[in-house]
Structures are given as structure tokens and as C-alpha cells.
Amino acid sequence: MKVLGISGSPRKSHTTEELVKAILDATSLETELISLHDMTINGCICCLGCVEDNVCKVRDDYIPLMHKVLEADAIVVGAPNYFGRLNALTHAFLERFYCFRHDKDGLGGMRLSRKIGAIASVGGGGEWEMPGRDRKMYEIAGEDIKGFFDYNEIECVGTVEAQGAVPCFSCGYGEVCSVSGVKRFFGQDSKISPEIIPCLDKQPEVINKAKSLGKRLRDRLNKN
Numbered sequence: 001m002k003v004l005g006i007s008g009s010p011r012k013s014h015t016t017e018e019l020v021k022a023i024l025d026a027t028s029l030e031t032e033l034i035s036l037h038d039m040t041i042n043g044c045i046c047c048l049g050c051v052e053d054n055v056c057k058v059r060d061d062y063i064p065l066m067h068k069v070l071e072a073d074a075i076v077v078g079a080p081n082y083f084g085r086l087n088a089l090t091h092a093f094l095e096r097f098y099c100f101r102h103d104k105d106g107l108g109g110m111r112l113s114r115k116i117g118a119i120a121s122v123g124g125g126g127e128w129e130m131p132g133r134d135r136k137m138y139e140i141a142g143e144d145i146k147g148f149f150d151y152n153e154i155e156c157v158g159t160v161e162a163q164g165a166v167p168c169f170s171c172g173y174g175e176v177c178s179v180s181g182v183k184r185f186f187g188q189d190s191k192i193s194p195e196i197i198p199c200l201d202k203q204p205e206v207i208n209k210a211k212s213l214g215k216r217l218r219d220r221l222n223k224n
């Protein structure tokens with residue numbers, strides 16, 4: 001059995017990727033982790049080229065991924081919150097699942113139906129409430145991914161959330177900029193030091209949840 005992990009953060013080796021990896025590692029199954037960070041993945045352009053054969057015709061880095069998604073027994077998708085929603089790169093990737101949905105002869109569309117999935121959700125604001133959505137900042141991306149899973153009839157075994165580092169920690173102006181995420185989430189007078197920069201290692205309870213989720217994913221696959 002094979003589990004495919006997708007990290008939808010444009011940043012390599014940051015919290016999203018590490019969280020997806022923690023889930024994958026805990027499955028003890030054959031896994032593959034792909035980061036979208038250096039890939040060109042455009043959104044669905046509704047060309048309908050996939051209607052006849054369920055194969056996306058947009059020529060970019062999605063095509064090899066499309067085959068990997070189909071071949072995997074389970075997928076783990078991780079993404080960060082950007083502007084209070086799922087980031088665009090992951091959204092574009094998930095939009096392309098449209099190619100799996102057509103059933104022109106009535107003999108078996110919904111090609112991802114009954115695949116098993118798990119979600120890694122990251123937000124720089126962590127437990128801060130997201131205005132207008134009745135959710136915490138690090139829950140938002142996961143909720144949006146779950147929506148894509150539901151549409152494609154992917155059975156979600158769970159979500160794990162982690163706080164990532166807002167880019168304001170490294171932009172150079174995080175202590176002075178009036179709209180700095182460092183000030184917003186850590187206090188107006190925050191001083192940037194390695195101790196306050198969030199990362200997965202500082203969230204052992206999240207790592208434990210990721211491990212439990214990976215084991216749950218494996219157990220669910222073993223039941224099939």
C-alpha cells in the first residue's frame with residue numbers, strides 16, 4: 001500500500017512539509033512526499049479536455065502528480081492559511097482533481113471515490129480566532145482541503161493543525177511594521193528571537209497528534 005503526501009506550501013522544509021512528513025512516517029507504509037514548492041501548478045481552466053478520458057490536458061507539473069494521486073491508496077494533503085483561506089498553490093492543485101470526476105458512460109466516474117485521506121493544516125496565527133469564520137487560524141486551510149475531499153468522495157480520517165512561522169519573522173521589519181504578524185500574534189512589543197519563532201519541534205503535542213493520525217490512516221487502509 002502506498003501513501004502519497006503533498007505539501008502545498010511554497011516554502012520547502014517548513015512547517016507544512018514537516019507536518020505532512022510526520023503523518024507519513026507514522027504510517028510505517030510505503031510513502032512518497034512531494035512538495036509543490038518548486039512546481040508550476042495552474043488552476044483548472046475548464047477546458048473540458050478531461051471529459052472523454054479523465055486525463056487533465058493542461059501542460060504543467062500537475063500531470064505526473066495526477067498519476068501519482070490515482071495510484072496512491074491514500075493521500076495526505078497539507079497546506080498553510082494565506083489571507084484567511086487555503087493558499088493558492090494547494091487550491092490550484094486540488095482544483096485539478098476535476099479531471100477525475102467525469103462519468104460520461106455511467107460506468108465509474110469519481111475516480112478518487114473511497115480513497116482515504118488525511119489533512120495537515122497550518123496557520124501562522126495558530127489558535128487565534130479567524131475573523132468571520134468562527135475558526136482558529138490554523139484550522140482554516142484544513143477545513144478548505146476537507147471541502148475538496150468531500151467533493152471527491154475521499155474519506156478523511158482526520159486533520160492535524162500546527163502553528164507555522166509568519167513570514168514577518170524573516171522579512172526584516174517584523175518588529176516595526178504596523179501590520180506585522182509578529183506583533184499581531186505575539187504582542188505589539190515582541191522582539192524576534194529564535195525562542196519565539198514557531199516550528200514543529202516546539203509543538204510536541206502536535207507531533208503526537210500527527211503520529212496518531214498516521215497510525216489511524218494505516219489502520220483504516222488495513223481494514224480495506
Ligand SMILES: Cc1cc2nc3c(=O)[nH]c(=O)nc-3n(C[C@H](O)[C@H](O)[C@H](O)COP(=O)(O)O)c2cc1C
Nearest residue numbers: 009014015016080082083084123124125137164165
Ligand atoms: C501571503 C500570506 C498570507 C498569510 N495569511 C495568513 C493568515 O491570514 N492567517 C494566518 O494565520 N497566517 C497567515 N500567513 C502565515 C502562514 O500561514 C504561515 O507563514 C505558515 O507557517 C506557512 O506555512 P509554511 O511554514 O509551511 O510555509 C500568511 C502567509 C503569507 C505568505
